[in-house]
Amino acid sequence: MMKKFLGVFFGLSLLATFVWTTLFLYQKSEEDPIVHEIATPLMADIFVKTVATGNIKPRKEIDVKSKVSGVIEEVLVEAGDAVTKGDVIARIELVPDVEYLRNAESNVEKARLNYLNVERDLARQKKLHNSLLISDFEFNKYKLQFDLAEEALQAAEDNVALIKVGVSKHGGKISNIVYATVSGLLLSVPVKEGTFVIESNTFNAGTTIAQIANMNDMIFEGKIDESEVGKLKIGMPISLSIGALGQHTFGADLEYIAPKGYDHHGTIKFDIRAAVKLQEGIFLRAGYSANADIVLNERIDVLAINEGNLIIENGTNFVEVAVSDQDFERREVVTGLSDGINIEILSGVRLDEKLKKLY
Numbered sequence: 001m002m003k004k005f006l007g008v009f010f011g012l013s014l015l016a017t018f019v020w021t022t023l024f025l026y027q028k029s030e031e032d033p034i035v036h037e038i039a040t041p042l043m044a045d046i047f048v049k050t051v052a053t054g055n056i057k058p059r060k061e062i063d064v065k066s067k068v069s070g071v072i073e074e075v076l077v078e079a080g081d082a083v084t085k086g087d088v089i090a091r092i093e094l095v096p097d098v099e100y101l102r103n104a105e106s107n108v109e110k111a112r113l114n115y116l117n118v119e120r121d122l123a124r125q126k127k128l129h130n131s132l133l134i135s136d137f138e139f140n141k142y143k144l145q146f147d148l149a150e151e152a153l154q155a156a157e158d159n160v161a162l163i164k165v166g167v168s169k170h171g172g173k174i175s176n177i178v179y180a181t182v183s184g185l186l187l188s189v190p191v192k193e194g195t196f197v198i199e200s201n202t203f204n205a206g207t208t209i210a211q212i213a214n215m216n217d218m219i220f221e222g223k224i225d226e227s228e229v230g231k232l233k234i235g236m237p238i239s240l241s242i243g244a245l246g247q248h249t250f251g252a253d254l255e256y257i258a259p260k261g262y263d264h265h266g267t268i269k270f271d272i273r274a275a276v277k278l279q280e281g282i283f284l285r286a287g288y289s290a291n292a293d294i295v296l297n298e299r300i301d302v303l304a305i306n307e308g309n310l311i312i313e314n315g316t317n318f319v320e321v322a323v324s325d326q327d328f329e330r331r332e333v334v335t336g337l338s339d340g341i342n343i344e345i346l347s348g349v350r351l352d353e354k355l356k357k358l359y
Contacts, residue, residue, distance in 0.1 A: 036326060037357035041349055044304040046339045048297040050231070052272055054222020056242065056288040058213035059275075062182050065200035066207055070094040070176065072195045077210065079188050083180040089189075089210050092176040092197065104160045111153040118142075118149040178209045187211040187286055218276040218284050220252050222292055223269040231296045232257055238274045239293040244285075251277040252292070297337055303351055304342040308359030310335070319349060320356035328356045 073093040077083060122142050129139040188211045191197060200206025220240055224232070238252040256273035263269075274292065278284065310333075311318040317335050320328040333348030349355070 039306060039309050039355045039357040041303055041305050041351050043301055044342050046299040046304060046337050046342055046344055047295050048339060049293050049295055050228040052222040052224040052292040054220055054290060056218055056220055056284055056290055057286050058215060059217045059219050061211060061213040063208045064181055064210045066092060066178055066197045066209055067199055068092060068094055068176055069199045072191050072193050072197060075189060075193060077186055077189060079186050081186045083186060084183045085180055087180045088177055089180055090178040094176050108156040108160055111156040115149040115153045118146045122146040180212060182212055184212045184214045187213050220274045220276055220290055220292055222272055224272055226261055226268040229270045236294060240290045242288050242290045244288050299337045299344050303345045305345055307338055307343045309355050309357060322354040
């Protein structure tokens with residue numbers, strides 16, 4: 001009885017296995033076949049670029065300094081004003097140095113005493129000359145001494161006047177007025193009324209009263225990595241993207257590449273400079289940050305494919321070319337320039353052929 005039961009169980013198991021296998025194979029046969037997407041070559045412009053970061057600034061930026069020390073009495077301009085060379089920027093109330101003033105006044109007194117003495121001598125010599133007791137030559141020597149003494153007295157008095165009020169007594173020169181030294185736009189006026197300023201001299205740069213720049217001649221100054229600097233050449237065109245102006249771009253021409261690099265956060269950078277091509281109606285402010293796109297290499301209107309469809313094996317490049325519907329053959333291709341998205345095809349594929357899409 002047991003043997004009969006086992007035989008029936010074994011037979012049913014075989015039948016069930018057969019039925020399951022049949023159903024599984026049927027379902028597999030009903031699945032859709034794999035369909036590969038198709039890609040096509042294209043004609044494209046391929047550019048290899050590098051990016052340099054930097055900012056926009058005027059080529060010429062002049063600091064206007066004070067010729068005297070004192071306190072700003074009046075500021076006549078503000079940042080953003082256009083000025084012409086010779087325009088008055090500020091007026092300074094002089095605060096004379098006590099020691100300088102005392103010495104200058106002492107020099108005036110000495111020059112005055114010498115002048116009075118020479119004047120008396122000249123008067124005596126004039127009487128003698130009129131009486132024909134001395135020659136013209138002798139008289140002229142005394143006249144020259146008088147003229148020199150008079151000039152020395154005037155110079156001493158002018159010096160005192162300049163120290164006290166900034167205006168020459170005889171020459172009318174004004175030293176406490178600050179003038180624009182060039183024509184341009186005022187970038188900044190860092191002083192205010194009441195600010196103490198010191199004069200510019202051999203030992204001190206002096207206080208900056210204003211900064212003036214020619215905003216019609218702007219440059220881009222940036223830095224580039226050492227791995228890219230060897231690919232740059234003077235005269236290369238540059239496209240500048242300025243964050244403050246959104247998507248608007250400016251053209252520029254590379255005019256300087258630093259001969260020496262410097263360490264910048266662990267990498268070597270080189271300074272570069274480019275002349276910006278200004279556009280009518282758009283005002284570039286000094287200090288705008290900008291990115292410079294520099295084209296290192298380019299191919300215009302060349303046969304290309306998406307780099308994702310390229311197969312690389314052992315240093316050789318291949319693509320899957322369609323020979324019929326969903327039937328592909330592997331073909332070796334010779335590639336050229338790549339921009340990271342598209343890659344130039346020099347040989348191996350025609351424009352009218354279709355490729356297996358791999359990405």
